[in-house]
Amino acid sequence: MSAAHDHSGGREMSFGFWRRSYAMLVKEFIQLRRDRVSFAMIVMIPVMQLLLFGYAINTTPRHLPTAVLLQEDSDLARSILKALENTAYFRFTQEVHDVDTFDNLLKSGTVLFGVEIPRGFERGVRRGDRPALLVAADATDPVAAGSALSALGPIVQTALSHDLHIGDPSDPPFEIRAHARYNPAASSRLNIVPGLVGTILTMTMLIFTALSVTREIERGTMESLLSMPITPVEVMIGKILPYVLVGFIQAALIIGIGVLLFGVPIEGSLTLLALLSTLFITTNLAVGYTFSTIVQNQLQAMQMSMMFFLPSILLSGFMFPFAGMPVWAQRIGECLPLTHYVRIVRAIMLKGATLQNLKYDTLALVALMLVAMAIAVTRFRRTLD
Amino acid sequence: MSQTAINAADIAIEVSGLSKSFNGREVVHDLSMTVRRGMIYGFLGPNGSGKTTTIRMLCGLLTPDSGEGTCLGYDIRRDADKIKRRVGYMTQRFSLYQDLSVRENLEFVARLYGMRGAPRAARAMIERIGLNGREEQLAGELSGGWKQRLALGACTLPNPQLLLLDEPTAGVDPKARREFWNEIHALAAEGLTVLVSTHYMDEAERCHEIAYIAYGHLLAHGTVDEVIAQSALTTYTVTGGDLNRLSAELADKPGIDMAAPFGTSLHVSGRDKAALEQTIAAFRSRSDLHWQQSEPSLEDVFIELMSRSKDNFQ
Numbered sequence: 001m002s003a004a005h006d007h008s009g010g011r012e013m014s015f016g017f018w019r020r021s022y023a024m025l026v027k028e029f030i031q032l033r034r035d036r037v038s039f040a041m042i043v044m045i046p047v048m049q050l051l052l053f054g055y056a057i058n059t060t061p062r063h064l065p066t067a068v069l070l071q072e073d074s075d076l077a078r079s080i081l082k083a084l085e086n087t088a089y090f091r092f093t094q095e096v097h098d099v100d101t102f103d104n105l106l107k108s109g110t111v112l113f114g115v116e117i118p119r120g121f122e123r124g125v126r127r128g129d130r131p132a133l134l135v136a137a138d139a140t141d142p143v144a145a146g147s148a149l150s151a152l153g154p155i156v157q158t159a160l161s162h163d164l165h166i167g168d169p170s171d172p173p174f175e176i177r178a179h180a181r182y183n184p185a186a187s188s189r190l191n192i193v194p195g196l197v198g199t200i201l202t203m204t205m206l207i208f209t210a211l212s213v214t215r216e217i218e219r220g221t222m223e224s225l226l227s228m229p230i231t232p233v234e235v236m237i238g239k240i241l242p243y244v245l246v247g248f249i250q251a252a253l254i255i256g257i258g259v260l261l262f263g264v265p266i267e268g269s270l271t272l273l274a275l276l277s278t279l280f281i282t283t284n285l286a287v288g289y290t291f292s293t294i295v296q297n298q299l300q301a302m303q304m305s306m307m308f309f310l311p312s313i314l315l316s317g318f319m320f321p322f323a324g325m326p327v328w329a330q331r332i333g334e335c336l337p338l339t340h341y342v343r344i345v346r347a348i349m350l351k352g353a354t355l356q357n358l359k360y361d362t363l364a365l366v367a368l369m370l371v372a373m374a375i376a377v378t379r380f381r382r383t384l385d
Numbered sequence: 386m387s388q389t390a391i392n393a394a395d396i397a398i399e400v401s402g403l404s405k406s407f408n409g410r411e412v413v414h415d416l417s418m419t420v421r422r423g424m425i426y427g428f429l430g431p432n433g434s435g436k437t438t439t440i441r442m443l444c445g446l447l448t449p450d451s452g453e454g455t456c457l458g459y460d461i462r463r464d465a466d467k468i469k470r471r472v473g474y475m476t477q478r479f480s481l482y483q484d485l486s487v488r489e490n491l492e493f494v495a496r497l498y499g500m501r502g503a504p505r506a507a508r509a510m511i512e513r514i515g516l517n518g519r520e521e522q523l524a525g526e527l528s529g530g531w532k533q534r535l536a537l538g539a540c541t542l543p544n545p546q547l548l549l550l551d552e553p554t555a556g557v558d559p560k561a562r563r564e565f566w567n568e569i570h571a572l573a574a575e576g577l578t579v580l581v582s583t584h585y586m587d588e589a590e591r592c593h594e595i596a597y598i599a600y601g602h603l604l605a606h607g608t609v610d611e612v613i614a615q616s617a618l619t620t621y622t623v624t625g626g627d628l629n630r631l632s633a634e635l636a637d638k639p640g641i642d643m644a645a646p647f648g649t650s651l652h653v654s655g656r657d658k659a660a661l662e663q664t665i666a667a668f669r670s671r672s673d674l675h676w677q678q679s680e681p682s683l684e685d686v687f688i689e690l691m692s693r694s695k696d697n698f699q
Contacts, residue, residue, distance in 0.1 A: 224480035224539075227444055228497045229469045382465075384446050 037300040048310060061144055061324020066113040067094040069102040074122040080133065084115060089148040106181065108357040109343045112138045112145060112323055125173045132177045139180035140350045141191050144321030152178050182350045190265075193258035194349045195318040197277070198341040200254055201247055202284055202312050203305075208243045209288030210301040213380070218297060223384065232380035236373065240285045247281035248274075255349075267352030273345070276358070279365050280341040286372035287337065293379040312338040340364045397422045397547050397578035398443060400454025400461065405438050405447060412438045414601040416452070420580060420594075422546075425573050427592030428582035431691055435601040436582040437477060440549045443580070444474045457546055470498065473540030477551040479532050483525030487516050487535055490524050491542060498543035506542060514538040514568075530561035537565070541572065548572065550581040554588065566591050586684045597687060599694040605686075613686055618642075619658040620681040621665060623651040626673035640664045643689055654685050 032039060068081060084090050090113060096102050105111045116134035124131030135152060137145040183190045213235075216222040225235070255273070258264040266273065291304045313319055315329055316338035322330065333339045340361035347353035355362065398420040405413045413435040420426045428436050441447040443456050445465025453460070459467045481490045491507035500506050511520050514534045519527070524535060533553060540548060550569075554562045566588065569579055573593075581592070589595050589609065596606035605612045623631065628651045635644045635653060640660025644653045655661035669676050681689075 219483065220476070220478045220480045221482055222480075223446065223476045223478075224474070226446055227469060227472075227474040227476075228494070229466060229499075230497055383448055384441060385448055 035300070037295060037303060044307065048307075061147070061321045062088045063091040064089060064113055064144065064148055064323045065093045065111045066090040066115060067096055067102060067105045067111040068092055069096055069099065069114060069116040071097070071119040072117055072121050076122040076125060077117040080117070081115065089152075090115070104357055106136060106138050107347060107351050107353045108360070109138065109347055110360075112141075113148065121174070128173065130173060130175050132175045134177050134179060136179045136181055138351075139183040140346045141317070141321055142183060143191075144323055145180065149178055149180060152176065189262050190350060191346065193254075193262050193264045194345040195316075195342045197251060197254045197258070197345055198280065198316070198338050199313060199318055201251055201277075201281055201341075202338050203309055204250060205243060205247050205281055205284035206288040206291070206305040206308060207302070208246065209239060209285045210291040210295075210305045211298050212239045212289060213292035214295055214298050214301050226382060226384065232377045232382065235380065236286075236289055236376055240282065240289060243285050244278060244281055247285070248278060251277045251281065264349060266349050268348035268354065272355055273348045276341070276344050276348070276362060276365070279362070279369070280337060280344070283337045283365050283369035283372065286369050286376065290372045290376040290379065293376050293381075308336075312336045315339065316342050318342050334364070335368070337365055337368050340368075394458075395422050396420070396455075396458075397424070398426075398454070398456050398580065400443070400452065400456075402452035403439065403442055403449045403454065404451045405435075405442060405449055412601050413442070413449075416598070416601070416603050418596055418603060418606065420578060422578050423573060423576055424593045425569060425579045425581065425591070427589045427595035428580060428598065429584070429589055429595055429687065430582075430598035434599045436598060437551055439598070440474070440551050440580065440582065443468075444472050444549055445469055446474075470543075471545055472547045472549060473543065473545035475536050475540045475548070475550045475553050477555070479524075479536060481524050481536060481539055484523060486521050486523055487511060487527070488520040490535065491539060494539045494542050500543060510538045510542050530557050533557050533561065533565065537568065541577075546576075546578065548577055548579045548581075550579065552582050552584070554583065554585065562588070586682070586687075589683055597690055599691050602694060604690050604694055609683055613681055613683060616681060616686040616689065617656060618654050618681040618686060618689055619656075619661050620652055620654040620679050620685055621661075622647075622677050622679040623653060624649060624675045624677075626671065631668065631674065635664070635668070638664045643685065643692070645685070645688065652679075652682070652685055654681055654689060656689075 066084075070077065081092065085092060092115075093111060094105055096105070102114055102116070106114050114134075114136040116136065118131060118134070121131050121133070135149075137149050139145045139149075213222075216225060251274075255266075255277075259266060287308065288305065291308070292301055295301045295304055311332060315325065315333040316322070316336055317333065318338060322333060322339065325333065343361050344353075344358050344365075347358055351357075396419060398418065401417040403413055403416040404411065412433075416435070416439060428440070430436050438447060442449045443461060445461065445468050448462065453462065455461065456468045457471050459471075461468065482493070485493065488504075488507055488511065491510050492503045495503035495506045508520075511517055514537065516531065516535060516538070519531065524532065527535060537550075537553065540550075548569075554565055557565065562585075569581065570591075573579055581588075583589060592609075594606065594608055595612060597604045597612065605615055607615065628646060628649075632644045632646065632651055635641050640655045640657050640662075641653060641664055642655045644651060646652075653661070653665065655664075665676065668674060
């Protein structure tokens with residue numbers, strides 16, 4: 001009798017266990033369903049990751065932007081260029097006639113390759129001098145440049161021989177001289193460390209400010225704050241500025257370690273690097289702050305930061321070659337601050353680029369910062385309505 | 386209510402027809418009120434009656450759906466910024482920074498209002514609210530009573546002309562409450578206008594004027610005596626005998642609107658004096674009961690107003 005009683009008691013208890021677990025489960029589902037942003041993330045994050053990895057990322061990129069320095073406009077030169085383009089590795093986007101513009105295009109990252117046809121090239125070929133055709137590559141990103149450079153020799157040779165009707169392709173009447181600029185040893189460390197500066201800053205800066213407004217709301221301090229005479233712009237400035245300093249220290253730390261431990265050079269101006277890094281830090285803080293004016297709680301703020309961080313890593317050219325991505329992915333990439341900063345920091349540290357070279361990316365960062373701030377200020381609710 | 390001609394400069398708050406809905410539910414309905422300068426104006430009503438919403442509309446934290454009015458002479462819709470500079474708002478929930486010290490919180494407020502010498506102003510306020518020795522303590526570590534003093538200090542720091550206090554004494558012990566009210570009277574004596582919401586009847590009786598709001602409707606206002614007189618309630622206090630049984634017997638009888646025990650006595654009230662007296666006549670002959678007509682208390686009036694408004698608005 002007592003054993004039977006114990007037995008039913010035990011069953012009662014295990015039923016109780018499941019019932020309570022079930023109660024908790026139902027409650028969690030209801031809360032999850034009400035939390036629209038979390039719900040969207042459940043779908044968005046895997047789909048986005050899959051699409052980006054599947055479609056946007058290509059580690060053997062083709063159709064890479066290439067500049068041509070044409071010092072001789074001959075039929076031979078034209079057909080060589082045609083043959084190069086036929087390899088599908090190169091896409092001629094610029095045609096220039098002086099060395100300075102040519103160098104600037106490479107330095108600013110506008111093009112990844114430069115093909116130089118020297119003066120007197122056709123005559124040299126006819127005379128059997130075996131003149132050199134120079135292919136300069138921006139090797140700061142060894143992945144992007146590598147496959148094109150390694151394919152350059154045999155494929156171009158074959159293509160050219162075919163086009164030019166030369167009997168023996170192994171012995172063309174000119175020489176192709178490939179020159180990997182900025183990172184001749186193709187060390188991926190030189191490429192990754194500068195990019196890492198931007199990636200780490202994106203992550204930390206976003207989270208600092210993404211939580212700032214929601215924290216005030218969740219802790220109930222917003223009501224007090226709004227009842228006092230402070231404007232949305234003042235709130236924003238007060239919340240962003242302290243972290244600019246934090247970000248600056250962080251950036252100095254990462255760059256310092258990169259230089260001391262990994263031997264990454266700083267070819268360009270340290271002042272310019274500091275200035276543009278500060279701009280990038282501020283832009284990220286502004287983006288994070290914008291998120292915090294949109295979301296309802298801290299969890300959503302974290303999720304939104306992740307939503308932003310993920311494409312930043314994948315589409316900025318930090319991890320995978322920017323030039324290898326399809327146009328739509330590049331367009332998204334252009335809207336991300338990290339894309340511009342990765343170019344800036346690589347260009348300054350590895351190529352010694354100047355502000356003149358980096359005009360476009362600097363302006364893009366300024367524009368992104370202002371857009372984020374404008375959204376934040378208009379989104380900031382001055383009442384509790 | 387005899388103040389027919391009031392000089393506009395004497396008025397701190399004057400609003401009419403204020404309404405506010407959240408998600409289709411009307412929280413404040415067609416509310417009008419006038420508060421003269423230098424008054425301590427008590428705002429009473431049950432939970433969820435719209436007190437907080439009204440206070441928030443007065444200081445520009447919420448936009449009314451309809452209605453208009455002025456606060457310190459400034460339009461509550463257009464001049465929220467000017468109002469905020471001259472009004473101190475103490476929120477129902479402690480809303481200063483828990484992770485900042487007493488001094489840091491006060492300095493923050495002083496700077497936000499653009500006060501010069503914020504550290505000096507903060508120190509003076511710490512002195513005034515008696516928090517010396519605790520200035521470096523984190524606000525989150527203070528007890529309820531000290532938190533409340535700090536919050537009052539923070540909202541009086543920028544020398545406002547009007548204080549809006551939303552249930553400032555909820556959860557505070559009687560001694561701290563007494564001190565708090567002494568402070569409010571001292572501030573009013575300096576010319577400050579105070580609008581304070583509360584649940585406590587003794588606090589209501591310490592106000593110069595009161596307003597009673599339930600389900601978003603302003604039901605009564607005036608001085609305590611005026612509100613009691615307006616209610617036209619007849620109340621008898623019964624002592625002796627089995628009051629519990631009496632209370633049960635009286636319930637639902639014609640003319641009896643309310644029978645509420647107060648310690649060893651029972652308050653029996655009704656709006657219709659004739660009906661009430663007719664009903665209790667049968668009970669007055671009982672030798673063990675002692676009946677005496679008395680002045681209704683403010684609580685009698687409010688509970689009666691509340692039960693009546695419930696029938697009307699819900």
